Amino acid sequence: MHEHKFKRRHRIGPWRHSSGPGLMLAYDEWVNQCSCGEERKIKTSPRGKWLKASSAKTGRVRTYPEKWREILKTLIKGRTGQNTAGITFTVDRVARVTDAGWNEIEKLVDSLLTDGIIEKFEPYPRTAAGRTRIIFSEKVVQSLKEITGLDSDDRERERIDLFFKTWEYPVSEIRKHVKDIAAIMDELKEAWLSTGKPAITSGKDDAVVMKSLANYRLLLETLMEIFNIVSAEEMLSLRELAIRITGESKGIEAIRPYMRKVLGDLGHYGISEHSPLILFRGPVSGRIGEKVIDLSACFDYTCITVKTSKSFIPQSSTMKRIILIENLTPFERLCREPDRFDTDTGIVFLSGYPPGYVRDFVRKLLAFQPVEGLIWCDLDPDGIEIALTASKWFKNPGWQPLFMEKEFLHNSRTRPLSVNDMKKLRSLKSRDDASVFHPLLSEMENLGIKVEQEAQEISELPG
Numbered sequence: 001m002h003e004h005k006f007k008r009r010h011r012i013g014p015w016r017h018s019s020g021p022g023l024m025l026a027y028d029e030w031v032n033q034c035s036c037g038e039e040r041k042i043k044t045s046p047r048g049k050w051l052k053a054s055s056a057k058t059g060r061v062r063t064y065p066e067k068w069r070e071i072l073k074t075l076i077k078g079r080t081g082q083n084t085a086g087i088t089f090t091v092d093r094v095a096r097v098t099d100a101g102w103n104e105i106e107k108l109v110d111s112l113l114t115d116g117i118i119e120k121f122e123p124y125p126r127t128a129a130g131r132t133r134i135i136f137s138e139k140v141v142q143s144l145k146e147i148t149g150l151d152s153d154d155r156e157r158e159r160i161d162l163f164f165k166t167w168e169y170p171v172s173e174i175r176k177h178v179k180d181i182a183a184i185m186d187e188l189k190e191a192w193l194s195t196g197k198p199a200i201t202s203g204k205d206d207a208v209v210m211k212s213l214a215n216y217r218l219l220l221e222t223l224m225e226i227f228n229i230v231s232a233e234e235m236l237s238l239r240e241l242a243i244r245i246t247g248e249s250k251g252i253e254a255i256r257p258y259m260r261k262v263l264g265d266l267g268h269y270g271i272s273e274h275s276p277l278i279l280f281r282g283p284v285s286g287r288i289g290e291k292v293i294d295l296s297a298c299f300d301y302t303c304i305t306v307k308t309s310k311s312f313i314p315q316s317s318t319m320k321r322i323i324l325i326e327n328l329t330p331f332e333r334l335c336r337e338p339d340r341f342d343t344d345t346g347i348v349f350l351s352g353y354p355p356g357y358v359r360d361f362v363r364k365l366l367a368f369q370p371v372e373g374l375i376w377c378d379l380d381p382d383g384i385e386i387a388l389t390a391s392k393w394f395k396n397p398g399w400q401p402l403f404m405e406k407e408f409l410h411n412s413r414t415r416p417l418s419v420n421d422m423k424k425l426r427s428l429k430s431r432d433d434a435s436v437f438h439p440l441l442s443e444m445e446n447l448g449i450k451v452e453q454e455a456q457e458i459s460e461l462p463g
Contacts, residue, residue, distance in 0.1 A: 046124070047123060047124065048121055048122050048123035048124050049121070049122045049124075050119065050120070050121050051113055051119065051120040051121075051122070052113075052116070052119045052120070053113060053114060053115065053116030054116065055116050056115070056116035056117055056137075056139075056140055056143075057115045057116055057117075058115070058117055058140060058143040058144060058147060059147070060111075060115045061115075061117070061144060061147050061148070062147060064108075064111065066423055066426070067100075067104070068104075068108050068111075069148055071094075071098045071100055071104075071105075071108060072144055072148060073148045073149075073150060074097060074098050075087075075089060075094065075097065075098070075136075076136065076141050076144055076145060076148075076150065077150055086135055086136045086137040086138045086140070086141060087135075087136050087141060088133055088134070088135045088136075089133070089134050090131055090132065090133055090134075091105060091109065091131075091132045091133075091134065092131070094109075094134070109134060112134070113134075117136070117140055117144070118134045118135060118136055118140075119134070119135045119137075120132065120133070120134050120135070121133045121135070152214075153213055156213035156214055156216075156217055157196075157213065159217055160192065160198075160213065160216065160217050160220065163217065163220050163221070164189045164192060164193070167185060167189065167224070169182050169185075169227065178227065178230050178231055181223060181226060181227045181230065181263075181269070182227065184223065184262050184263070185220075185223060185224070185227070187201070188200060188220065188223075188262075191207070197209050198210040198213060198216035200216075200219070200258055200261060200262050201261075201262070208258075208261065210258065212254075215254050215255050215258070218245070218246075218252065218254070218255055219255045219258050219259065219262075221245055222241070222245055222252055222255060222259065223259075223262070223263075225241065225244060225245055226241070226263070226269050226270075226271065229241075229269065229270050229271070230269050230270060233270070234270055235270045235272070236270065236271055236272070237271070237272050237273075237274070238252075238256075238266070238271055238272065238273045238274070239274075241271055275305045275306060275307065276305075276306055276351070276355065276357060277303040277304065277305060277306075278303070278304050278305075278306065278309050278348075278349075278357065278358060278361050279301055279302075279303055279328075279331060279348070279349035280295060280301060280302055280304070280346065280347065280348050280349070280361070281295075281296070281298070281300065281301035281302065281335045281346065281347045282295060282296060282317075282319050282322065282345070282346025282347060282348075282365075283296045283317060283318045283319050283343055283344065283346070284296065284314055284316070284317040284319060284346065284365060285314075285315055285316050285317070286312050286313050286314040286315045286316075287312075287313055287315060288308060288311045288312055288313070289311065292315075293312065296343075300332070300335045300336050301331075301332070301335045301347065306357040309357065309360070309361045309364075310360070312361075312364070314364065314365060314368035314369070317365070317368060317369050318343065318344055319344055319345065319346045319365070319369060319371050320344040320345070320371055320372065321344065321345055321346070321371050321372040321373070321374060322345070322346040322347070322348060322362070322365065322366075322371050322372075322373055322374070323345065323346070323347045323348070323373075323374045323375075323376060323402060324348050324350050324354075324362070324373065324374070324375045324376070324390050325347065325348070325349055325350060325376050325377075325453070326350050326352060326376065326377035326378055326383060326386055326387075326453060327352075327377075327378070327452075327453050327454065328349060328351075329453070329454050330376065330453040330454060330456075331347065331349040334347055335347055346365070346371070348361070348362055350377075350386065350390060352386065353385075353386055353389065354386065354389055354390050359390075359393060362390075362393055363393055366393065366394070370395075370396055370397060371397070372394075372397050372398065372399065372400075373390075373391070373393070373394040373398070373399030373400070374399065374400060374401075374402040375387045375390050375391060375399055375400075375401055375402060375404075376401070376402040376403050376404065376453065377404065377453065378450070378451070378452050378453050379404060379408055379409060379412075379440065379444070379450055379451040379452075379453075379456070380417070380421060380444070380450035380451070380452070381417075381421050381424035381425045381428055381441075381444075381450075382421075382424070383404075383453075384404075384428055384434065384437050384440070384441070385424065385428065387401060387404065387437075388431075388433055388434060388437075391433075400436075401436060401437070403453075403456060403458050403459070404437070404440060405439070405440060406439050406440045406442075406443035406444075408451060408456055408457075409440075409443055409444065409447060409449060409451055411457050412451040412455050412456045412457055413451070413455040414447075414449040414450065414451050414455075415449065415450055415451070415452070416448055416449060416450075417444065417445075417448050417449060417450055421450060422445070425441055425444060425445055426445075428441055429441050429442070429445075
């Protein structure tokens, strides 16, 4: 961003009425002009000093640091429509609402003022800095909402309101599962109209507020389609349902946990799910009911359903360490190279961001016999996030990254970091629990690159 350096020109201003009755105040007007053409107008009076730029350039917000944009989102979120003249904050209220430091706020306010996004009033005496007011006009607020993405929430709210206004069903319908879905929809409608929040509940647990309004609307549309499926006595797979609603076979993956929360077993409503599988190689045996199963009795690895994994009870194991791997190809690659490790090593496929059933299976193995964890994921911000998520499963003897040192950035095929990668990378660098990855993160940031597991030239496993 351009560093503005202003030179001052003085103008004699006219007399103006003050806000107090019967008083007339004179003010001086100063114009600060930068070499780039930016101007700030300053009006002084016995009460304080008004500052305002010559024109608003809200588009510059797009180039502000992410932290500043988040502060702006916090300030304008939910405040529009209350005052047609705009919204006003004192600087000390900005500090309380956003938890930002004073230095950060001063820098942000200075840029907002220069770009004409705010007007600023500094009261006398100058020691009352916290009482300094910043004013956003209504026009500016609407522009900022568009730039920061808050207007999308407004559009989603309008769509959700319209959905509930048009939602209806035949009251004469008596089939049980149709009535169940209708009752769920009525409950969601009541929660939305009373609180304005996308809250869902299974009827026995505390309500969960969904973070994404778009996903909440997708959930409503999916429930309505399931209502129609049950009414028509159809049978569909979950992917067929997704294609019907979104046109993509994986279009409703993001809302599957919420569907299960409100509906429970989807099979009751004619929706079949392909059971996910847990992929594992390791020297572990146990029983399922009265039957004994040896999970090491395979040349490469074994696959067990989630239902089977829940019934599996470990009975014996020589495992001393377990490797958790993000992607399927590297998992299969390591499983088929037994000369890389001894018979005391287990290997688990994480399946991306670890789903709950993988977590539960690993925890069951760790509860039977605590072992050291080795975690291998993509050398990118998402991979590091996944590794940190899985690392929480290990208490004693702990865990360490595998093939995730910065040196692997130099001897593997790389890809450039995206804008979203850079955002997540900076966020990870500020986290204490990511300290083990700070050298890798710094090198990724300096070089602007990332590496997928499949592109890595891996070395020998640690002894």
